[in-house]
Amino acid sequence: MKVTLTVNGTEYARDVEPRLLLIHLLRDELGLTGSHWGCDTSNCGACVVWLDDTPVKSCTVLAVMADGHRVLTVEGLANGASLDPVQQGFAHCHGLQCGFCTPGMMLTARWLLNNNPHPSSYQVREAISGQVCRCTGYENIVKAVLWAAEYEAGG
Amino acid sequence: MQVPAQVEYERAGSVEHALTLLARYGPAARVLAGGHSLIPMMKLRLVQPEVLIDINGITDLCYINLTGAQLRIGALTRHAQLLESSVAGEHFAILHDAERVIADPIVRNWGTVGGSLCQADPSEDLSAAFAAMKGTMIIHGPDGSREVSAREFHAGPYETVVGPSELLTEIRLPIRPGGGSGYRKVSRRAGDWPVGAAGAAVWLDGDVITDAGIGLTAVGATHFAAAEAEDFLRGRTATPQTLARAGEIAAENCRPVSDQRGPADYKRHLACELTTRVLGVAVARARGLMA
Amino acid sequence: MTGPGVAGQETGAYGAIPRKEDARFVRGQGTFVDDISLPGMLHGAILRSPLAHARIISVDASAALAHPKVEAVLTGADLAGRGLAWMPTLSADVQAVLATDKVRFQGQEVAFVVAQDRYAARDALELIAVEYEPLPPLIDARTALAQDAPLVRDDVPGRADNRVFDWNAGDKTATDAVFATAEVRVGCDMVYPRSHPAPLETCGIVAASDAVTGRLTVWSTSQAPHAHRTLYSVITGLPEHKIRIVSPDIGGGFGSKVPVYPGYLCAIVASMITGRPVKWVEDRSENLMSTAFARDYHMHGEIAATADGRILGVRARVLADHGAFNATAQPAKYPAGFFHIFTGSYDLQAAFCEVTGVYTNKAPGGVAYSCSFRVTEAVYLVERLVDLLARELGMDPAQLRMRNLLRPEQFPYTCPTGWQYDSGDYPRAFALALDLAGYQGLRREQAERRARGEYMGIGISFFTEGVGAGPRAHMDILGLGMxxxxxxxxxxxxxxxxxxxxxxxxxxxxxxxxxxxxxxxxxxxxxxxxxxxxxxxxxxxxxxxxxxxxxxxxxxxxxxxxxxxxxxxxxxxxxxxxxxxxxxxxxxxxxxxxxxxxxxxxxxxxxxxxxxxxxxxxxxxxxxxxxxxNPPNLTFPFGAYICVTDVDPATGEVTVRRFIAVDDCGVRINPMIVEGQVHRGLADGIGMALMQAIAFDENGNCLGGSFMDYLLPTALECPSPELGATVTPSPHHPVGAKGIGESATVGSPPAVVNSVVDALAPFGVRHADMPLTPANVWRAIQGRPVRPDLAVS
CATH class of the missing domain: 3.30.365.10 (Aldehyde oxidase/xanthine dehydrogenase, molybdopterin binding domain)
Known part of the structure; x- marks a missing residue:
């Protein structure tokens, strides 16, 4: 069936099977491979993208459910050549190692900071608690998000 | 990655439309709300519906409001909305306690209250919370709507009384003054299903418990409730000993099963321990001693 | 960096500079195997055995082949026709690529479907009919050598039992003599449960065979691309110079991407047959149920000492569950890896260990999950034993360790089982950790809390690793020197x-x-x-x-x-x-x-x-x-870890409050990256100690086959680590570096377990096996511990 959605500001129309998962639409149909997947059970969060204004696990959303909606992926985080402060924070604070969970983590971080510009480290940990990182032990992800918060506050 | 089997898809624009579609497809159809229980089951091919009826477009099922002496929660309300709702938190601390530990923040953004209830997992948290609050479910069908008490909503593991041509539309919780409530869950890790969890509400007249509601999940409690313990509490003074005895009664009436989350004896112990603790929280809140 | 010892190190190009690779990763521009898409590429999916042990009566793929999007189906018989039904493992055994005679673990590969898209490939699996004759499975490793145990490997001519190997190290006579006369002896049974590295990216491959040039190009999740090339050449007979292995960005490996897996070979064969590129990427259940596990050591350890706390010797008997095929990825001459570094960081007189490997109807493996070849199990054993000894002696475990640590002047030090530790200043690192922790203050706090009925634990682990294999004379894989x-x-x-x-x-x-x-x-x-x-x-x-x-x-x-x-x-x-x-x-x-x-x-x-x-x-x-x-010796990083936990004895819940880690990995090239490696390993330790384990029910069903059941720690379980460093350069490495990738995974689990057991000391708990889930903690307090390798009952 026909779906039309706006991904990172660009409108796409595709004819898809109803069972197609949003993550596969993004990766296989649109070539946006920055979003990953790491489990089958919506536990790991490697697939997190924004659907309209909130992060969701795109392995657990059908592409047809996104029809008429906006999607933001990691490829849409930067403003041209200018990295989002969250992206800068992850690089600056060694908030990533293998880079596999990173896109989902950054999208959740961006959402957190939009809603809570000055989170505590506990609030950062809580926000990313549905997403697994196997490399960082989370410490530097937390630092990266706090760095971005401080950066955006002009610090 | 695992992927669902082929399925047809219909989008419902209103409750009436959803009911029409349900009538058309019958038991071959499944209602798709947040999908955070259903879609993983479809990916694992544990369920293979022929048709999905997507109700996410019925935005007028997304609400939390006070109507008279009731809190009314639309079935399509996302978990995150319930957690953020100050009116829900003000009257039912138990809901915020529970929502804070249901799945994770991202799942809560999209998973729905009604979807969780209808999935009817025997370890589901809100089922216990609503059982404790003695809520009422509103179910719409081809012949209009009907009310079912939260304690009659579940027909067994993964089964509810919602018929194949019906739709859960609303949960109603009675607001009664003098009460306090709370929820406490033990899990192996943040975001995991409970090993055991208890919710409780008490209403006090001075130090005397005039009424109590106790909900339990994951421990094999009939209808997610501890009716015998509630009966014991009514009319008694809210002392630590009384609450502890209520916990024991709750545990005696559970039928937990062993699994990788824990052995049955531990779960029974948890039923007692958590019931006792959460009753203490509910009493403290009823007395205004605790936020 | 909070500790001393690194001043002046960050000269020249060394130092905590941001990583070059991050520019692509933060933009989502990494290239992982599943990101690769080639023209005409087909998608593979594997049909796996639902049973742990069964004879295959028949495999009928005709309905799958009739699926309009299916291009090919491979069965064991098809591969047998090409001489490819079995492949060598990295440990001198063979492993079925696709089962021909029997299935020997739940999740074993039975057939491979190649279709035009991944959804169709998955659908077609349901169209393959396999008839099985169920056989009794061997699940409990402790019964593997019983007379009536089911024989797992009847494919090997002449094999009459489930013994993989018997191996020992150290001096039995000397050790027994030490134990015979020691004033104090303490022993304990402990299980290091089966675990899984579970990198966030599962294993996968894109295989592209070119019939014209005879070239095979493979993009795969490989930690060892050159070894894989040689192995593929040996298995398939393709000339090695015609094979190119590309290991693109890899989403974590932790040892699990060292072996060659059946799915890789299936994709390669499928590409040869179809003449088109074939992608296969396992799903998470396949990853957890079939790719290489780690640990699974059933250990009995003993420690001997004088009454005033001088450690004299250790000995251990180990039963190692290797699953259905011995596919351990480690140096060939070391069937139990480097387990015999189990004398740890202590100056003692004698040591002896015996390890018996057994087959069971479980997934094969035994990889080094960030553990430098079984050093993790060794450190766990000795660090638990030292804590047990401290309890027995009524000594503070910090004092007992400090008393027995090797002294700087003893290096290079040859331990009783033959390892030559290159360098170290153990007391300095330990003192720093105690200082960072405020150890005496923690003990005072613990006493105050206990008086209030609150249970706080302080757990110590001091570890020595041996990393950086070879030298090639002693260490090889498949005859390839390291x-x-x-x-x-x-x-x-x-x-x-x-x-x-x-x-x-x-x-x-x-x-x-x-x-x-x-x-x-x-x-x-x-x-x-x-x-x-x-x-x-x-x-x-x-x-x-x-x-x-x-x-x-x-x-x-x-x-x-x-x-x-x-x-x-x-x-x-x-x-x-x-x-x-x-x-x-x-x-x-x-x-x-x-x-x-x-x-x-x-x-x-x-x-x-x-x-x-x-x-x-x-x-x-x-x-x-x-x-x-060709390294002249291993390098020997070491460290001192202290974990503070709070335990709720009524619910069994454990909270890790603090984790102090002092690591000495020699000279640090990029301290930021080094610390990141430590952070990861501490989370691993929390995971393994508190939640990560794969158990099996009596029918051999894997009980950890998804992330709903195989739990990995989240940000909420991991405290903000407090790190310190000392620098004792390796004398034989050109820049004095020792390696850090696994230290914290090795060192942290015993710190967590020691901490929880310490918290539970007032209940008389001496030991509790990992994972210390709430249920297991509560059961330990009840004196009825849960066996972590079997279904909970």
Missing amino acids: ADGADLRVHPTGKVVLAISVQTQGQGHETTFAQLVAHELGLTPDDVEVVHGDTDRTPFGLGTYGSRSTPVSGAAAVLAARKVRDRARLVAAATLELSPDDLEWLDGKWRVRGDPDRGAGIAEIAMAAHSSLELPDGVEGHLDASAVY
């Missing part, structure tokens, strides 16, 4: 390309290795491009695991850079019309002795080497150099 190469090309403008045999899975090689070379050549890391993960572009080597990148390949890179530097000296001397002896390397340049303003850096010299300059003897035309590093 040495690694590095090729360095110096372009005319002085920009450098370093090609290495090891492969990052997140460890930051592109940065650290650039720093290593830049440091030697007076360049900046930006001047050095690091090429890795492509067998056509890199020198041979055995890959990244066992913390061997910096100790082995890093050394090769440094040696190659030093060859460049030596050659540059000759060229510089020629340009300056001086003798090479007149020059000295100072501040990143060859400078004239006594006239340091005169000299030349690598860029000028490189240009000269490519110019019309008449080159001196020993320089053929440029500065390029290669090196192969």
